[in-house]
Amino acid sequence: MKEKVKISNAVVKRLPIYRRYLEELIKDNVERISSNELSSLIGFTASQIRQDLNNFGGFGQQGYGYNVKGLYKEINTILGLDREYKMVIVGTGNLGQALANYSKYHKEGFPIVGMFDINPKIIGLRINDIEVMDSDLLVDFLRENHVDIGIITTDRAAAQSVADKLVEGRVRGIWNFATVDLKVPKSIPVENVHVTDTLNALVYHIIHNDQAEMPEAGTE
Amino acid sequence: MKEKVKISNAVVKRLPIYRRYLEELIKDNVERISSNELSSLIGFTASQIRQDLNNFGGFGQQGYGYNVKGLYKEINTILGLDREYKMVIVGTGNLGQALANYSKYHKEGFPIVGMFDINPKIIGLRINDIEVMDSDLLVDFLRENHVDIGIITTDRAAAQSVADKLVEGRVRGIWNFATVDLKVPKSIPVENVHVTDTLNALVYHIIHNDQAEMPEAGTE
DNA sequence: TAGATTGTTAATCGATTAACAATC
DNA sequence: TAGATTGTTAATCGATTAACAATC
Numbered sequence: 214m215k216e217k218v219k220i221s222n223a224v225v226k227r228l229p230i231y232r233r234y235l236e237e238l239i240k241d242n243v244e245r246i247s248s249n250e251l252s253s254l255i256g257f258t259a260s261q262i263r264q265d266l267n268n269f270g271g272f273g274q275q276g277y278g279y280n281v282k283g284l285y286k287e288i289n290t291i292l293g294l295d296r297e298y299k300m301v302i303v304g305t306g307n308l309g310q311a312l313a314n315y316s317k318y319h320k321e322g323f324p325i326v327g328m329f330d331i332n333p334k335i336i337g338l339r340i341n342d343i344e345v346m347d348s349d350l351l352v353d354f355l356r357e358n359h360v361d362i363g364i365i366t367t368d369r370a371a372a373q374s375v376a377d378k379l380v381e382g383r384v385r386g387i388w389n390f391a392t393v394d395l396k397v398p399k400s401i402p403v404e405n406v407h408v409t410d411t412l413n414a415l416v417y418h419i420i421h422n423d424q425a426e427m428p429e430a431g432t433e
Numbered sequence: 434m435k436e437k438v439k440i441s442n443a444v445v446k447r448l449p450i451y452r453r454y455l456e457e458l459i460k461d462n463v464e465r466i467s468s469n470e471l472s473s474l475i476g477f478t479a480s481q482i483r484q485d486l487n488n489f490g491g492f493g494q495q496g497y498g499y500n501v502k503g504l505y506k507e508i509n510t511i512l513g514l515d516r517e518y519k520m521v522i523v524g525t526g527n528l529g530q531a532l533a534n535y536s537k538y539h540k541e542g543f544p545i546v547g548m549f550d551i552n553p554k555i556i557g558l559r560i561n562d563i564e565v566m567d568s569d570l571l572v573d574f575l576r577e578n579h580v581d582i583g584i585i586t587t588d589r590a591a592a593q594s595v596a597d598k599l600v601e602g603r604v605r606g607i608w609n610f611a612t613v614d615l616k617v618p619k620s621i622p623v624e625n626v627h628v629t630d631t632l633n634a635l636v637y638h639i640i641h642n643d644q645a646e647m648p649e650a651g652t653e
Numbered sequence: 654t655a656g657a658t659t660g661t662t663a664a665t666c667g668a669t670t671a672a673c674a675a676t677c
Numbered sequence: 678t679a680g681a682t683t684g685t686t687a688a689t690c691g692a693t694t695a696a697c698a699a700t701c
Contacts, residue, residue: 223668225637229630233612247682256614259682260670267684275683276677292633293640307531314527323632362635386639388632392453394476402638404631410449411624412543412608413512415582417445418622419606420513443692467658479658480694487660495659496701 224265228292230255231265235285247278297322299360300388303375304367305330305345308390312364313340323362327354331371348378355382365389376403444485448512450475451485455505467498517542519580520608523595524587525550525565528610532584533560543582547574551591568598575602584608585615596623 234255238246248259255262266272266279272287273279289295300323302309312318313325328345330336338345346354354360355378363379365372365387372391379387380397387403389395392410395403454475458466468479475482486492486499492507493499509515520543522529532538533545548565550556558565566574574580575598583599585592585607592611599607600617607623609615612630615623 220641221668225634226630228637229627229633232633233630249682258670260672261668263683263685264669271684273683274677275675276681278682291637293636294633298636298639307534311527311531361639362632386635388635400642402635402642404635404638406626406628406631407449408626410446410453411626412582413449413452413514414445415606415608415622415624416513416518417448417511418624419518419581421440422620422622441692469658478694480696481692483659483661484693491660493659494701495699496657498658 218268220268224268227257227265228288231262232285232288232292232294235281235288238281239285243281245278246281248273250278294322297324298362298385299324299326299358300362300364301325301327301329301351301355301360301384302343302364302366303329303348303351303379304365304371304391305332305335305340306366306368309364309366310340312366313343316341325364326358326360329354348375351375351378352382355379355384361385363387365391365395367391369393438488440488444488447477447485448508451482452505452508452512452514455501455508458501459505463501465498466501468493470498514542517544518582518605519544519546519578520582520584521545521547521549521571521575521580521604522563522584522586523549523568523571523599524585524591524611525552525555525560526586526588529584529586530560532586533563536561545584546578546580549574568595571595571598572602575599575604581605582608584610586610589613 231251234251248262251257251262252259257265263273266284269287269291272284300318302313302325305313305328309328309330313328318325325343328340328343329348329351330345331348335345336347355363360382361384363375363382363384363386365375365379367375369391372389372393373395376387376389376395376397380401384401386401387395387397389403389405390408392407394405397403451471454471468482471477471482472479477485483493486504489507489511492504520538522533522545525533525548529548533548538545545561545563548560548563549568549571550565551568555565556567575583580602581604583595583602583604583606585595585599587595589611592609592613593615596607596609596615596617600621604621606621607615607617609623609625610628612627614625617623
């Protein structure tokens, strides 16, 4: 009866940020922290931090603040990072390979269990010890191995048909790096990473430099 | 006297999306389009589209809509994509290499003019015909070549010191892929691409599946 | 001209911030 | 207990949507 309030996407996007800062704090052996201290660390207002966290429960304690380890654990649970998610990469271009070589995912509960491509020259190779298979085998592989997440690192043209196969293979979510808006059933979340869009936004900020040459050195 | 209204970040983030769809429309030889048609294409409301565009000027025409090519050109100008931006990549790991190999940037006004690393084994190599140089030479190189954008693809530990060098070398903006919040002067925009955060958000949506098993097939 | 569709103002909605009583 | 800080309600701010007069 608690978990039914719809959490806004703005909040969801901040959760991984909280998580990262808390991870740092644990490394630095900080035991407790107040919303005010977190505020000056992260840059969100203390009020927002308390609001955000209270969407999920009262993790703090009046007069004390938040227990760093405890809060970290709670956020991990909220984010679903207390389990494992099997992933496959479809498309073995630069980005696909970069992700495959990023061994951290394997250690942190996101094992990449297979890679797929249509190029016969690449099929059969191993990248960071992950086998590259023929895309024709994708659907069967997904079902047999109960893969949770499909990563699309193909070009735009291929992306939608790959998405269709991922859906057919019953993945639970799609991490899409192709610059195309995929059509998939609403029940399957898609997270788009449109890297080049962020470069465009950067350039916008360079051109329309709001902050250029501030007279005051300012707050920080 | 016109360009002084502060454009919200929400709008800026949508501009590259408009741009992408318009690019497609040009390819498909579509000459004119109404905000309503754009709406059903992109998924934003027609009202929002008109509001967004009118932040920058009246690009449409009553009773007609928007000229696709004209609007595309306007958005390109707004985004500053009518000029060239020299970039360097600092950090030649998987991601740095992937970006270097992504030749599209070179063709589309974002030439990568140098790469930098601290690993002597890598210094001197060429990746996609881009020379890898010693990071000690970074500041001088930036100033001599009037580099516009610095891309940080190092690990977290090195990122801040790289950012300091980029600032010293007078880049105009920083594209940061390290999961760390950089401290730089306010006059230099930073665009963070925290890829793993988006994976975390995806997992959140998988776990808390709001849309799971909708009874209706629905709108689209 | 009549019809279509913009540009723009007003209304609504949602997210952020402020304030403070509850409580450790 | 007194002080600190949360949890939570209320106020504010900003962004989105609706509506419609202007106009091509």
